Amino acid sequence: MSSGLGKIRNALNNRIVFFVFLVVVFWLKTYVTYQTKFNLGVSDGMQQALLILNPIPVGLLLFGAALYFRGRKSYWIMMIIDLIQSFWLFANVLYYREFSDFLSLGIIKSSGSVSNNLGLSIMEIIHPSDFLIFFDVVVISLLLIFKIIKIDNRKIKFRTAGMISIAAVALFGINLSLAEKNRPQLLTRTFDNNYIVKYLGINFYAGYNAYQTYKESSTRANASSSDLKSVLNYMKTNRTSPNISYYGKAKGKNVFIFHLESFQQFLINYKVDGKEVTPNINKFYSDSSTLSFDNFFNQVGQGKTSDAETMLENSLFGLPSGSVMTSYGTSNTFQAMPAILSQQGYSTAAMHGDVGSFWNRDNTYKSWGYQYFFNDNYFKEKTNYSVGYGLKDKIFLKQSIQYLEQLPQPFYAKIITVTNHYPYELDKMNQTISKTNTGDQTVDGYVQTAHYLDQAFGEFINYLKKSGLYNNSMIVAYGDHYGISNNHKKAISQLLGKKSVTSYDLAMFQKVPFMIHMPGLKGGVNHTYGGEIDVMPTLLDLLGVKNNDTIQLGNDLLASNRNQTVAFRDGDFVSPTFSKIGSKVYDSTGKELNSLTKEQKQEVTKQQERTDKVLSLSDKIVTGDLLRFYTPANFKKVNKADYSYKYSDAMKKLKEAQKKKKSLIEQNGGKSTTDLFSTDAPELKNESK
Ligand code: GP9
Numbered sequence: 001m002s003s004g005l006g007k008i009r010n011a012l013n014n015r016i017v018f019f020v021f022l023v024v025v026f027w028l029k030t031y032v033t034y035q036t037k038f039n040l041g042v043s044d045g046m047q048q049a050l051l052i053l054n055p056i057p058v059g060l061l062l063f064g065a066a067l068y069f070r071g072r073k074s075y076w077i078m079m080i081i082d083l084i085q086s087f088w089l090f091a092n093v094l095y096y097r098e099f100s101d102f103l104s105l106g107i108i109k110s111s112g113s114v115s116n117n118l119g120l121s122i123m124e125i126i127h128p129s130d131f132l133i134f135f136d137v138v139v140i141s142l143l144l145i146f147k148i149i150k151i152d153n154r155k156i157k158f159r160t161a162g163m164i165s166i167a168a169v170a171l172f173g174i175n176l177s178l179a180e181k182n183r184p185q186l187l188t189r190t191f192d193n194n195y196i197v198k199y200l201g202i203n204f205y206a207g208y209n210a211y212q213t214y215k216e217s218s219t220r221a222n223a224s225s226s227d228l229k230s231v232l233n234y235m236k237t238n239r240t241s242p243n244i245s246y247y248g249k250a251k252g253k254n255v256f257i258f259h260l261e262s263f264q265q266f267l268i269n270y271k272v273d274g275k276e277v278t279p280n281i282n283k284f285y286s287d288s289s290t291l292s293f294d295n296f297f298n299q300v301g302q303g304k305t306s307d308a309e310t311m312l313e314n315s316l317f318g319l320p321s322g323s324v325m326t327s328y329g330t331s332n333t334f335q336a337m338p339a340i341l342s343q344q345g346y347s348t349a350a351m352h353g354d355v356g357s358f359w360n361r362d363n364t365y366k367s368w369g370y371q372y373f374f375n376d377n378y379f380k381e382k383t384n385y386s387v388g389y390g391l392k393d394k395i396f397l398k399q400s401i402q403y404l405e406q407l408p409q410p411f412y413a414k415i416i417t418v419t420n421h422y423p424y425e426l427d428k429m430n431q432t433i434s435k436t437n438t439g440d441q442t443v444d445g446y447v448q449t450a451h452y453l454d455q456a457f458g459e460f461i462n463y464l465k466k467s468g469l470y471n472n473s474m475i476v477a478y479g480d481h482y483g484i485s486n487n488h489k490k491a492i493s494q495l496l497g498k499k500s501v502t503s504y505d506l507a508m509f510q511k512v513p514f515m516i517h518m519p520g521l522k523g524g525v526n527h528t529y530g531g532e533i534d535v536m537p538t539l540l541d542l543l544g545v546k547n548n549d550t551i552q553l554g555n556d557l558l559a560s561n562r563n564q565t566v567a568f569r570d571g572d573f574v575s576p577t578f579s580k581i582g583s584k585v586y587d588s589t590g591k592e593l594n595s596l597t598k599e600q601k602q603e604v605t606k607q608q609e610r611t612d613k614v615l616s617l618s619d620k621i622v623t624g625d626l627l628r629f630y631t632p633a634n635f636k637k638v639n640k641a642d643y644s645y646k647y648s649d650a651m652k653k654l655k656e657a658q659k660k661k662k663s664l665i666e667q668n669g670g671k672s673t674t675d676l677f678s679t680d681a682p683e684l685k686n687e688s689k
């Protein structure tokens with residue numbers, strides 16, 4: 001035995017062996033930490049393989065850098081690298097335990113909130129086993145100090161060190177390409193820090209995040225308040241005057257923003273085998289107290305849901321690539337709808353059955369002034385409760401009531417569903433309508449999950465009626481973006497009953513529902529052309545909130561003097577007169593115009609210029625963080641430190657809020673209204689209450 005140990009010791013006296021040993025220990029340690037301290041949502045064999053693989057290339061590269069140096073220096077470098085890595089791992093373990101997310105430089109730099117919250121409770125959240133992360137650093141350092149492992153002073157050939165670095169980079173290349181294959185656009189869209197760590201590793205994530213932060217902060221540093229001039233000039237000409245027959249009509253009402261995931265306008269009144277796919281939404285759409293828009297377009301880019309959220313609540317566009325929420329949500333200054341309304345006495349809450357870190361919501365929502373964010377940490381989970389990105393809508397909505405009813409009124413509540421999400425898979429017991437039969441696998445399940453979403457929506461509306469909320473709320477429902485992408489032209493033409501589809505048809509296919517319901521509201525179908533960018537100004541006018549000095553790139557859909565050019569994120573546009581898709585121009589009937597008159601040309605150019613302008617202004621505002629230089633009158637800058645989405649903090653705050661005696665539960669004599677939510681969710685059938 002002792003001779004075995006002696007052999008190992010002898011071997012470790014060789015620098016290359018020592019290096020390999022360090023890499024192996026580092027790899028094991030990282031992998032064990034992944035498995036025991038984080039919840040990375042590994043869902044298939046490839047993801048598992050990548051999780052095992054991903055510490056290796058970075059380990060080889062970083063520890064390998066020490067091989068270019070000689071003697072003691074080389075050992076010092078290796079141990080310091082090990083220590084830094086261990087600190088990073090350790091800090092993330094603690095942060096993750098509290099926030100289910102990874103640390104980013106943005107958080108470390110910008111928000112006292114996070115470090116404060118963490119600082120206060122650090123002793124409570126630390127587990128003794130966390131310190132094991134430093135075990136190897138301590139033991140190996142001692143072995144070196146006491147010369148049990150001896151320093152190998154021999155020079156390592158430059159070629160050997162070089163080969164190791166090259167191997168590390170090559171291995172990383174393989175890692176990256178396998179990751180991209182499993183999760184396309186992983187780096188361009190950066191959905192969730194958990195994804196980057198799962199696929200590429202916690203150390204790569206550190207570097208990547210540092211690079212992003214550097215890039216972003218240098219653009220920010222170069223921006224100044226004078227950059228606002230062009231924005232303010234645009235606002236002067238773009239601002240509409242509100243429609244007096246609607247202005248302030250919803251003043252003081254509760255507001256629901258009901259997010260219909262991947263829900264397209266074509267589903268309204270759509271039938272499969274003679275059966276309505278979305279009967280509840282159809283009814284809501286044509287209710288006499290619902291204002292519905294039938295030329296309302298989604299305008300999202302790569303940020304998909306997050307772009308929709310950014311537009312809806314800030315009237316700013318998403319980015320040409322990536323997502324405003326993931327790249328700028330933590331650090332930028334915003335003047336978002338939740339912040340504006342909370343300063344008008346509203347309670348504000350977002351609810352979603354996915355992890356809080358997706359699209360960086362857990363940080364962005366603080367910047368937007370959300371007092372509460374009820375994410376999956378707040379909901380009961382069971383194995384059959386979730387599909388795809390999170391809780392199934394019916395289960396999520398039922399569980400959301402216990403929080404909703406505690407909010408002091410008026411409240412602003414955003415409810416984000418997720419079951420109707422690509423790849424539109426639903427368990428047998430929840431399939432209650434037949435699939436379409438285009439033969440395109442990804443398309444045909446869409447009506448089934450949409451039908452499920454519709455039923456969930458119906459159950460929620462029933463609850464609102466029973467609880468009385470229906471009568472004192474403005475309910476806004478919208479589809480965030482397409483469910484069927486343009487890659488499925490053949491299936492799309494079959495769904496629409498056409499022989500084939502043109503680029504114009506595909507642009508029209510980007511319509512999503514936008515509906516505003518309130519008892520007493522003059523309803524009907526409004527044909528104005530607009531999109532997600534226009535929601536915030538529309539709602540603020542309906543709520544009668546002063547809105548004449550805010551920076552918003554959309555305009556009130558109900559105003560009569562509004563511009564109706566709808567900009568898409570790629571620079572195309574649609575309007576009631578002309579639409580430009582790619583290099584083609586179409587008239588209002590969808591006919592391609594091959595030659596334009598001088599007047600037509602002028603009009604198209606004008607619309608194109610407006611489209612380009614509004615997109616570039618938005619990018620300027622976001623990347624330069626220009627709102628930090630401008631605060632509208634009566635608006636208080638949001639301080640992220642005021643917010644915490646920790647379960648215990650939220651519960652404390654809700655309890656405190658009950659003293660105001662304005663919540664539904666208080667109105668109901670202190671009795672919960674959760675029983676008023678009835679659902680036919682098969683998963684809940686045999687559950688005791
Ligand atoms: C996940 C959900 C999906 O939380 O909002 O986002 P998407 O993929 O639609 O952008």
Ligand code: MN
Binds near residue numbers: 304305481
């Ligand atoms: Mn979405």
